[in-house]
Amino acid sequence: MPATNRWRGIFMRRLSQMTIDELYDRKEQLLEELNSDEAKDWIYHEIVGVYEEICRRLSRCSIEERKEHGFEQMKKKLVQYLIHYGTYLKTQLKKDERIAEEAFKKVLKYDHGNPIAHYRLGFLAYKKEEYAAAQCYFEKALEYQKGYSDSEFCLNERQLYYAHLYLANSALFVAEKTYRSLEKFPDYISDQEKPAELSFLHEWLQRNEAILTMQAFTKWTSSGKEYCSKEQCEQVMMDPPKNTVVLYFSDHENVVSYDGREVCLPRDPAEMLCYFLVKTNEARPATKYDMEVFFQPRQNAGILTNTFVQKVRRLREKLRCVQVPALIDSCQFRGETAYYYNGSVDYIVMYRSDYTFLFCDEL
Known part of the structure; x- marks a missing residue:
């Protein structure tokens, strides 16, 4: 062991x-x-x-x-x-x-009606091509979503959209497999009916798969956001623009890349960096209260300013490891220590379009 x-x-x-x-x-x-x-x-x-x-x-x-x-x-x-x-x-x-x-x-043992847990299980089953299981999970995610009271574990609008797409495709894959199995009984099936049915299913599957593939990831830059495929994200990582910090929430790790150098980050620091890049500037810096979701609440203790400062300092150290220029500046804002993205280098942030960030605002 x-x-x-x-x-x-x-x-x-x-x-x-x-x-x-x-x-x-x-x-x-x-x-x-x-x-x-x-x-x-x-x-x-x-x-x-x-x-x-x-x-x-x-x-x-x-x-x-x-x-x-x-x-x-x-x-x-x-x-x-x-x-x-x-x-x-x-x-x-x-x-x-x-x-x-x-x-x-x-x-699900502790909260059997949790919509996001069913959704995530459906996605994992879909990736493994276990379409019957995926169909079941997505159906339950949508069913439990209707009466679930805790918004933290509900699906957001984009996840609801994907849940319907994945559910439709899972059902279509199951139906296509069933139609294929009917080929074992040629005496009972009209030759005129079978190709039309299979052609219809195949076209619908292709259309939905194209949507899921081409909108699988979201790419944020200072100019705004656009949808892209996983392959396009991988291409950016293989040949990133010069003088641009790239933050990639891939399926395997959270990577920061700058001019050919890379470092992996745990979830919290990676999302903190994302927050700074996408949601802050000199006029709108972030205080510890804006980023309280990245602090683990302890009994009878608020968020200490020193803890916030130390977290940002360690994030800066990680960025310096790959020689990212200083892009997070500090200031005083409404009597609090605050930080913001200074725009000194460009950025690209890429993540799965149905990713749920710890901070509540959807990107």
Whole structure:
């Protein structure tokens, strides 16, 4: 067994031996470590493990004890981490779709009607060409969306659009496969009917697949945004424009590229950089309150200015590693330390069009 997996096994056994108060203390320690940006590579695995153990303990308690220890809040936090960081449970820098699938399925154990979990599972099934499963997940995503009360886990407008496209295509793939299987019974099928039906299905599939392919990613520049294919994104990464910082949220990692040099970032710093590039300027800088989503809330503690400053400093250090010119300036804004993109170099940001950023505003 690899040393990392062995250590994680020991970690999980230790959790089972902790008291509920010790588990809460451990949670606070891990959140503090995460806020420091010096966390272990598998920090999200540990955090999820602690929340799971807390929820497991509280599920066996009385209603009064559950309320006292905030069972519903703990369950929601667990779901949040599984949704937002499920693909990073193995390592902060590499996305793992198998781990993500396990995380989204785990979400449904705690919140079976979670629309975005069903949507993500449908997308993963579709990528694996498991169209019957994908059809089921997308149907449930759209069904549960109608009555789901927590907007954080609802589909946004673009995801709803894609859910309908993926659902239609999944059903068409299943139908096409069924029609193909009918070829085993030639005596029961008219030769005039079969080609027309298959031709219709094939044309519809091709049209929808073309839309999904050509609008799979969104590319932001200072001039605005446009849709593009994954292949076009890869071409940009292979031959990026000169003096342009490129931030690419790929299916495997979050990459910053500048003049032939690259560095990978965890999700939070990558999204912070995206926020600075796309949403700030000298007249509209970002304070710690604008970026509070990138800070892990701790008990009885607000966002410390020093923590915000340290996070930006570490992001700048990562950018300097690939010799990106200083593009994030600081200022005072309404009595607060603030930062903004100064426009010193051009930028390109590329991400899947149905990606959900941690900050609420859709790009």
